[in-house]
Amino acid sequence: MITIFILFFPLLASLLFLFSGNENAKKIALGISVIELAVSIFAAIQFIPDSNVQFALHVDWIRTLGISFHVGMDGISLLMVLLTSFLVPIIILSSFSKEYANAKSFYFLILLMECGLQGVFLSQNTFLFYIFWEVALIPIYFIAALWGGDKRIQVTLKFFIYTILGSLFMLIAFIYLYLQSPTQTMDFQSLYQIALSRSTQGILFWAFFLAFAIKMPIFPFHTWQPDTYAEAPTPGSMLLSGIMLKMGVYGVIRFILPMLPLGMEDWGNTAIVLSVIGIVYGSLIAMVQKDLKRLIAYSSIAHVGLISAGIFTLNAQGLTGGIIQMLSHGLCVVGLFFVVDLIKKRTGTRIITELGGIAEKSPALAIYFMIIMLGSIALPLTSGFIGEYLMLTGLYEYNPYLAGIAGLGIIFGAVYMLNMYKRTMYGLSPLQSSEFKSLSMAENTALFALSASILWIGIYPETFLHLARPAANHLLEIAKH
Amino acid sequence: MENGISTITQIIPPNFYLILSSLLFCIGIIGVLIRRNIIVVFMSIELMLNASNLLMVAFSSYRSDGAAQVFVFFSMVVAAAEVAVGLAIIVMIYRNIHSIDIKELSKLKW
Amino acid sequence: MNQLIIFILLLPFLGFIINGLGAKKISRNLAGIIGSGTVLASFILSVVAFNGILQGSLPSSPVSLFTWIEAGNLRIPFSFLVDRLSVLMMMIITGVGFLIHVYSIGYMKEDEGFGKYFSYLNLFTFSMLLLVMGSNFVVMFIGWEGVGLCSYLLIGFWFKNNAYNNAASKAFIMNRIGDLGFLLGIFLIYHTFGTLEYSAVFEKAKMLPSGDSTLLWITLFLFIGATGKSAQIPLYTWLPDAMAGPTPVSALIHAATMVTAGIYMIVRSNIMFTLAPFTMGIISIVGLLTALTAALIAISQTDIKKVLAYSTVSQLGYMFLALGVGGYSAAMFHLMTHAFFKALLFLGAGSVIHAMSGEQDIRNMGGLKKYTPITFITFFTACLAISGIPPFSGFFSKDEILAHVYASNPILWIFAVIGAMMTAFYMFRLLYLVFYRDFKGSDKQLSHLHESPYVMTIPLIVLAILSFAGGFINIPESLGGTAAFKHYLDPILEASNQMHSSINELSHQAEYVLMAISICVVVLSILFARQKYYVRGEEPAMEKENLPMMVRLTRNKFYIDEIYEALVVKPIHLFGDFLLRVIEKLGIDRLVNGIGNSVIFSSKNARLLQTGNTGFYLFAMVFGIIIILLFNLIR
Amino acid sequence: MVSIFYFLSFLAVISAFMVVIAKNPIHSVLYLIMTFFAIAGHYVLMNAQFLAVVNIIVYAGAIMVLFLFVIMLLNLNTDAEQNKSILIRLTGIVAGGILMITLIGAFKQVSIVKDTTFYASGQAYDIGLVKNLGNTLFKEFLVPFELSSILFLAAMVGAVMLGKKDIK
């Protein structure tokens, strides 16, 4: 029941918009997402940390094809659900100080997206997974294309088509697996049991990898990403980078690792190398970016590269680290976008060279930004460190040289993040930032929540690790067989 | 030669009729391809239909099956109906553009 | 007892939280009291713990708070170890740290970010304590990065000045480079030993043969980490720039404590280093090179804090030299005495700067002796200590290092003595230029000249006493002492000492000769400085003049920063730019957009097939039919 | 018998060819009628006498007359038609030729398994008679027969709708 509630509540509750005006939309949306968060937390408390799929619901759906409506959560799903439920209210809060035209649609789309995302993480069935996978894509397209920047139309269409291309490859991989499955069902569990030949696994690996690599995105499939992040309205960028990107990683964890062990043997190395290239590549480009949003976009490529490298190592450290880093990256990148948006709203610019001296005007912002930035550059006792440390350990076990190269990311990360921080917060303020409104209640709450969770995960990650660990170990066991 | 009625099917092998019909059919196609006058094009199509009919009757004879000959009735029926509509269309077009050149009507393109 | 250990750590953290959250609301005095009080309490607790260890009442097993990270068979507890080595560090950190806190109350009195400043200082103390108290490499790494962060925050404390911010970033990034090395070392340790707890790791490392290649790599990685934190070649350039922060910060971070982290780490994992002779060689050479280069640069610097900064680098070089030849306890001893006198020097310099209303160029000073007598006396003490004049603390520590070096390799010793000579020269050059002869600053500065308040001078006095007397705890046996300090550390170095017994080969006579030589050389060099800057009254040349080649080189720090800029920073930026402009825009973007455009282009052309001409359509159909029939009928 | 076959075949092909190449549409119509006669002759040869008659009545008598009417109505009885360019005509002829060669090549060795029992019983020669055809048509083909009325009705309505001068 609780899964169904988490899954459909945002969508059903958004019917309230039918009876409200545009001016109340944001409050309603916030209320809905907060209830969703509360329920997710409740689910997390109820959750027994073992590898079983819990709160499952299994109903016949498309009988002729043996497809059932099967939802439920294991530890990894739960963490992703928590992340989604946690970030959506923050994303809504980030829009509080701005009046979006046609706000009802805007918030409806956000809630629809939340529904799609939760669905992706809760599905226990590939058909359902695919449906939610695409359902999550439509709202973000509209959010970006309707409320985005000047070049939004081409950019978002490119993004849309590009990701659809990837998903379709995934779809045929699903169908193929479905046809191979002895019972002709699409449930994860039955697909895990299919034995496939090496060459088939190789092909399926690429079909899946393309889909997920585009979604994450991994170098060199990232070309949609910086433009889309830059053009989308900030809540859109947050949804994209904070949660949607995790869908790709989640997909890798759910499908590639357990289902295609031989494919991993043959091609996992390639995936890791691409990811590691992405780390260096993203970081280096981030270093020369002037636009804050683009900078974050490229930094995201670097971070995600590390996540995927960690996960593809297929060992406990890498995988667990990847899962934790998904949470961490979600928090950090949403936080960064939040801050950027805040700055943009107050100063009217996102160009680094036009900013400065904000720390003096708003010390609180400086502190929040500092914590978020530190999380993002993986300082110990912030969430970023836990994930990156584990992933690098895993990667080192896999191949020390790659770990060394990937480790360059933490140096470069420090370079561009500190530079960004320095240029925006420190120094003397140019004219634009001479008046800087202090943080509103909504902004304070959101930033506080983000910073607190970054520190929480950093200081006591066991809260989340103990949820993820059994599921991760279980997946690794499946992968070994 | 019983019944006093000789039949060609006993003398001529069936591929003669096949070839004859194919010839007529292809001449019809050539007509469709090289003419600009809609009516002549249409007549070429009628020629194609007749080639088919001829073959159908031939098969009917070779197989001694009346069904094929009945089929030819229906093909004539269809041809007649097509001619009625087709000529109506041609007349309509002529009223509008005073020409029945197939090339005149090429506004719908790209 | 456990609570005690945790409180040592928690108290500064508490101070950080209180001062940090209430930066605006808490009054200055209260903030100062909280800031210093928590550190003082930590210090007292550390002394208690020290006592406990001497008494043997404190168990030397790690105290675990909770499991921090667990994944697969990797399990990292959040645990602390208080043993002879860490408690020593804790006392230095909290002790010297406390004095600096107190001093800061006076020094930062006017600053608007007073509360913030103290919270940073407390955070720093906390991080440093975490570094030394951790019972495994990862907890050490937390502190390791934590001090990096604090130095970043404190160097860029006056964040309106972009030069300061750059210095702060530089410090952090340079540290990060080292940190990566450290991190890789940690990975390799985990990979090799399957654990990261000190006790387990060292126990297993002991079993390995000397010269083992894995250990070589581990130690090299760790050493890279150490060069970053402890400002050794090639990662030392951040330290001089780090003088941008408030002067007490320089004293705390960049002299007394943070930079010693690398030495602590190597001493902590001494067994691994001892078993990796190649790394040891590298360490000693790097240490010596650093010591000499930094000393050379220090000779011609004109900024009072820069001189001290290079002197720090140089002294750290000495410590690494000691480590490199296996003199772990000597390095630790020098670390301690250095903490005293370098803190004193910086605080003294701070006092001078305070008196000079912020002026830092020694060419504008002079004759301050009569205006700031306490500062002068304490500064003078420190100079004697750092130069190694007996019986000041520096003498004992430096001599022990030199003895170790000589025992290991006499050629290294010769260079080390030259370094000592230069040290004495630039310190006294500084002393004479600042405190002797006539005041050269502006009249306005002259009218403001005054001795610092007690809150600042008392720490100076305490540190002066320590600088003077600090050496007595380790008077070598050759001078009739007990070498108490050395023996105190013996349990930590037990395994290494079994392999390294070179120091014992040195006879007492040889030691006397070495001492005599070094004292002579140092005294000569002091006299030369006196001759040059006091008697003859020479002054460091101004920038514009045509300087001799050597002076120009050293004045400009051998252009190391510029070289780094040209060799590393620029190329990386250019490469990033190249990636963005060429690979990203022209390559990947072009490719993807090109595919899209080619589809559109083909659409543009494909639609032309639809000519609108019925004749053509019929033709096309017939061609299609022909092809289909041809393929299927004629085979 | 064989010579009649060849004569009729020759006539059919030649007049068909003339349909295609005649300049004047009226000539085309007349050649087409000639073709139909030749085809009807073939029908007779094949004992499909009824069909031969129907062919002449329906095709030559009704359909072609309709064509003639339209041509007259539209006053098209000149050779005003512009020719397609030589190239296109050549291509058309080549295309048709290739198709022809393909088909003829494929059908060269076709043989049909004759049902000899029919010949023995003599029924084979009767199928073309009205009686037999009528039987087949109204028994086996009753449904299409009925349904073709709808076809006609639709064609009639359509032709009227399109051909009428003014509908209001």
Add this chain to the structure above:
Amino acid sequence: MTTIVLLSLLGLITLITGLFTIKRYILPIVVSGLLVVFAIHTSSISIINENGPMFNNMMKFDQFSILFSGLILLLTVLIVFQTQKFEGETDIPLPELLTLFLFAITGALIMVSYTHLVMLFLGIETLSICLYVLAGSRRSELSSNEAAMKYFLMGAFASGFLLFGITLIYGATGSFHLAMISAQIQNPAIANSPMLIAGILMVLIALAFKVGAVPFHFWTPDVYEGSPTLVTSFMATVVKTAGFAAFFRLFFLAFSHTPPMWNQTLWVICALTMTLGNITAIYQNQVKRMMAYSGIAHTGYMLMAILALNQVAVSGILFYATAYALATIALFAVFITLQKNYKLDSIESFNGFAKKNPFAAFVVAASLCSLAGIPPLAGFFGKFYIFSLALKQQNFWLVIIAIINSCISVYYYFRIIVAMYMKKAMDEQTIEIDRMSYLVLIICMLASLVLGLFPDLILSLNA
């Protein structure tokens, strides 16, 4: 059979009522008539199993034909709903227009239930002749004339091939009955006969022409553009569905034992059709032309199901055709209004439509998403089903081509969405849509969604 008889009677009644001045009642009569026919039709589902081949094997009302007939009837209802506003768009009076629609679907029903080639021929011709007239029903418009002329000439040309093909098949097998043909083909001597091969290929060509497959698709864009929009809508949905049903029925019942011969050809046609359709659609500015090319592309997808050629593929075609038709009808329903408003055929007429009529814009957007195959709409499931059919046949490359094409199609479908939601409108006025069209939109929308979520509703019919 009852359905066909009733339908032709309904056509006659409509024609006759046209004689009297009771035009107002015509639409209700036709709609209710169609619904009654549909009701009677559905009631016959229960007795399917007792229905053997009827009338000397001329027709067989099996499950296949019942399902497709039902679909055709329902789609026609949706289209007939819109004829009211369509009056004046054509030069043909409403009663005659409706009669032609009704006769056309009579032909379509024959096409989905034949078991004898003469019925196929008659059905196709009945449908086509009605369509020739309908395409030219705007008599004074040159574009309509041109459409009629092109459609007629090429259609007749294709009919020639159909007839020749049927003749050849008869020559090879000696029968017009699908079952007999199928039985004869089991004999290898007959199966390898060039007559049979040529015959099957020619029939294939003729049917490929009817459904608009490359390279026999050339008529589609021009005819779709030139015809009155409602007729276009009819052609794109009902006619195409009937064409596919006929195609599938013929090959499934008669030629399923000779795959190697024709399915390579069909494979190539299929790949070419989707690719050319999608690629050409991108550059189109005219909505109807774009939809024509999109229709060609969808033909390509549906051909994949014919390649699979098994009982399961029936569901695929049925579902896909339903999904495609629902979306297309909804799109055209809106476009007719826009066309009336702006006298403009291009995509620009959709500019800013979201502001002018949010609901209709939403339906259009959903329909386009359905066409693009985005879940949870019916179009997605259709694609899913078809892809799984193809994958089951190991047609990997075809599926990959289909995937790439799907991506391309997103581009042009989204051009309309972009126009509606993100472009500035040409004027300020709101656009009202009549009530009947609203009904159509709501039905299409809901059906798309419900079928997308519960595809079993249709799939289980073909148990």
